[in-house]
Amino acid sequence: CARTKLSKNNQDKIRKLVDNGLDWDYLLQMGKAHGLAPLLYYHLHRIDYEHRIPQPIIDQLHNIYYSNLARNILLYDESSRVLKSFEEKGIPVVALKGIALAELVYKNVALRPMADVDLLVQKRDLSEITKTLFKLGFEILPQEKRATIKYMNESHFVKRQENLRHLPSLIINIHWDLTAPARFKGTTKINTQQMISRARPGKVAYSNILVMAPEDQILWVIYHATFQHPFIGLLQLCDVAELIKLKENELNWQVLLKTSRNGRIATAAYYFLSSSKKLLGAPIPDWVLKVLTPNLLKRHLLNILLVKSGFLTQCPTHSVPSRYLLQTLMLDKMIDTLSLLWKAVFPPLEWLTVYYDRPRAKKLYLSHLINLLTILLAGTRDFLRVSAKK
Structure with missing residues (x-):
């Protein structure tokens, strides 16, 4: 359901899944967490399968859909x-x-x-x-x-x-x-x-x-989903896939590749584009993914965290530390990773006073370092737990 249009094949798959029985409470929870509940309701309604859904679930999906509609109408009215x-x-x-x-x-x-x-x-x-x-x-x-x-x-x-x-x-x-x-x-x-x-x-x-421009729009969604609000759900993956499907005939892949490399976001672009193709059928040429493919070591680490763990489909349930660890690995160059870590450990004191909502104090950096160490340990623990499972 994470798409605006369903093929006949996908409609049949949905009917089969519903007929075989689903954990509807879990599906509703994940739909809300990923921001896909409106699409879920929309497609179940379009294929006329609402009668096969437990009434409390379909009522909640109905309310989410129309609440989102009302909210967005208000946003568009004010934006106008x-x-x-x-x-x-x-x-x-x-x-x-x-x-x-x-x-x-x-x-x-x-x-x-x-x-x-x-x-x-x-x-x-x-x-x-x-x-x-x-x-x-x-x-x-x-x-x-x-x-x-x-x-x-x-x-x-x-x-x-x-x-x-x-x-x-x-x-x-x-x-x-x-x-x-x-x-x-x-x-x-x-x-x-x-x-x-x-x-x-x-x-x-x-x-x-x-x-x-479509190339910039795709890369901006990827950048925002990776570095500003790291890996909060599948909605951004759906954004990328829908943009590519809509703009397929006018996309300049060479421009997208050049911009991603110049912006040092080629690694993030690779994983978002490859996941969009694999999970949502986005029409992305194989040669584009080949050009973006990261080095072997980075690919191995990211495959453990991002692919094998099912991170993209389960990301709302993952801890913030594991998301930030993944965010660090998404940087293209090792020197950028080291630079980011340095800035994380030693940010400007003015920023610390605002972030922690505390006046200037000698112990502010110490408190910050303790907080970072806690995050690092939690992220490492998540990484080792995922690695052990695989």
């Missing part, structure tokens, strides 16, 4: 006002992630969950963008100002829903540099300005906006 205001002021904006994918790729905003709206802008426009969002009722959280602007290259603007208390606050994330968090600057080299220059005119939320 924001984007039209930017357009009136001549501020160029690139749509990122969910807001672009749900409408332009999934073609049904109920199918793609979105927690917030992400927009990419030129840094020179930040002052005008901030003024515009303030006028529209948004605010930036005071405790986030230093941390997000200096170390995350983004600002989070929040709008409270006074008349819709049952719905969460609306959040718009304004990005101006896609290499975030800042600790990845130098270890990965995402060329944000190049991505903006290659973006194409499009229409999202009834507004004129820029949309990333």
Whole structure:
């Protein structure tokens, strides 16, 4: 069900699986964890097999689907006002992630969950963008100002829903540099300005906006799923597969390969693309995967953690330490791994005070090192446990 369209063969497979009996509680749990519950409901409804599902399960799936639809309609409605205001002021904006994918790729905003709206802008426009969002009722959280602007290259603007208390606050994330968090600057080299220059005119939320070139859009989803929110579920894999299926005839694989190598994300690209092909039937040429294939040692380590353990299908249940260990292995070069580890051990003191919400103190670095050691031990324990099973 992790796709927008089902072939006749996949429809038959679903019917057979349902008829043979499933652990519906587990399936519902995994569907929610991976962000795929709306797609699960959509396809069961489309093939007219709802009557074969336990009523409490289908009721929950129904509620998830329509709650997601209501939430996304609200997000698109507010986004439309924001984007039209930017357009009136001549501020160029690139749509990122969910807001672009749900409408332009999934073609049904109920199918793609979105927690917030992400927009990419030129840094020179930040002052005008901030003024515009303030006028529209948004605010930036005071405790986030230093941390997000200096170390995350983004600002989070929040709008409270006074008349819709049952719905969460609306959040718009304004990005101006896609290499975030800042600790990845130098270890990965995402060329944000190049991505903006290659973006194409499009229409999202009834507004004129820029949309990333398909090669950049695919790599941005991969980068975000690997280095910003490491391995949180199969939804990002579905994003990649659907993008490739939709843009198959216009994709320039040479551009994608060059960009991934220049950005030092070829390893991450290899595993996301190969998994998209294997699990979701994404039409990716074999020669592309061959060019991206990492060295033997890295392939062995990642196969244990990522492939043999079923990490991608079970990632919501894996610990945060094991995700960060995997994230470190995804860096293309050993020197980048060492650089990342150094930055993790010795970050700027200002960042530590914000992250731990504590004033400057001599013991702050010691507390940070103890925290890192705990994470490292937990991640190593997970790795050894998976290795022992295999």
